[in-house]
Amino acid sequence: MKPYIPDTLPLAQLDYARLITPVGEANAKLAEYSGLLQGIVNPAVLLSPLTQQEAVLSSKIEGTQATVEEVLEQEAGQHFDGRKSADIQEIHNYRKALLLSQQHLQGGGSISLSLLRQLHAILLDSVRGQDKSPGHFRKQQNWIGRAGCPIEQATFVPPNPLQLPDHLQQWQHYLQQQDFDVLAQTAIVHAQFELLHPFTDGNGRIGRLLIPLFLYARQRLSSPMFYLSATLESHRQEYYQRLANISRQGDWCGWIQFFLHAITQQAHTNLLQVRRILALYEETKTQIREITHTQHSPQLLDGIFDRPIFNASDFARRNRINKQTLQGLLRQLSQGRGPLTVLRQGQGRAPAIYAFPQLLTICQGAT
Structure with a gap:
């Protein structure tokens, strides 16, 4: 199988008629969620468990087996066996990278290749994959397939490493451009990053981390606290299939539709959760005051x-x-x-x- 040659961005041909409805629905639901966030005095504190949950679920897609409770219990001093402890450390690293990237944008920084390398170094610090060039883009050809398979039997071969720097520069340039819709552009940004597969390991987690960062940078979120991994995890097979269909069939429309539906679904879920958290906050405020x-x-x-x-x-x-x-x-x-x-x-x-x-x-x- 030959290395994939990525499409030039912005995409030259899209069936916009297929995207009108999902674009409208996703923008409306995300705007409703962003409006709710805007009314929260300190979302970083109040919604901290949702950030923990994102770190758990994005890592779970890549094979880790730990829960939010286990991560918090270890932080509180509980001890787990070696494999569980290693999984929890990967989740800690993801959360650290997520929070650092959010602080970077809130401080006026931008999404750049340099930032991605910094986040990648954090992600692979002291965990499996630490021998896979943390903080550096790959220099060798990699491929995706069943464990141990040769490149001839790969299901996907990312771009040649010699051309990778040029593709990454073009991708970074696209981040600064205005496309026909910000949410659809987010879908394209995420998919193109995954197809470039620029790191030896950790591409999925970095790619999913990009989603709230790009939406926040483009002012579609009042706070960069919108995480898509819960929906992507619950539709994992379709998630991978839609990405594969881009490289095999050039089906960008199918991918963008899937991604927009995921945003709509996740924003709806988040609205329900955040409203429940806010109600619990007010209830607990009264409870603590009356008890203590x-x-x-x-x-x-x-x-x-x-x-x-x-x-x-x-x-x-x-x-x-x-x-x-x-x-x-x-x-x-x-x-x-x-x-x-x-x-x-x-x-x-x-x-x-x-x-x-x-x-x-x-x-x-x-x-």
Whole structure:
């Protein structure tokens, strides 16, 4: 099989009549979601579990097996076996890359090849794939197929590495152009990146990370917190098939339609989830105030939403509450009708671990 030669962007021929309806539906639903985000004072804190869920699901598409609860439990001090721990480290790396990229754009930066190399280095830090040139575009020909198959039996062979730098420059130039619709352009940006397959490993995760970044950079999101991996994971077979149809049949329209439907579906899901999170936030605010009668109510509230599984020592440090004071407050909040449960009692130097089940239940709706 010969290396794939990517189409020049912007695409010369598209059946725009097929795209009018899905473009309109996706733009309307995403605008509704962005409007809801705009009304949230601190979305990074309030919607932190959704960011965790994105890191879990985008990594799951690539084969990791860990849950949001396990990731948070390890952060809180629980120990897991070697394979599970390695999976969790990959998810940690993805979340770190995701947050760094968001901060980069919010600070006035742009999406560039340099940024992608930086994110790739974070993604493969100290995990499987760390021997696959972290932070560097590939210098060798790679291919996709069943494990261990020769290139002759590959299902897809990305572009020749000698031509890759030129293709990447053209792709980066397309990021700065205005195409017929921003959401359709996002579909094209993501697919072209995946077809270029510029890294030896980690292309899927970097490509999915690009989606909220591009939408935010083009001001289609008031905050770069729109993650598509839940929908792509639930339609994984079609996701890969639609990408394959571009290289095999030149079917860009079919891919763009699929992607726009995914945006519509995910935005609808996000609207329901975020409204439930906001309602829970208000309910829990009242609950904490009535149970504790403390001046630390705001820190307690934001703290359990930012990290719905935590250990007491880390919570005290992050939220600047005296440890002894916090112990009494957490005891109150984990008794009777309080919002917290105790996952592990404190013993010796090992601090107690608490969970906020209602928030975790809402975020599990992403799967």
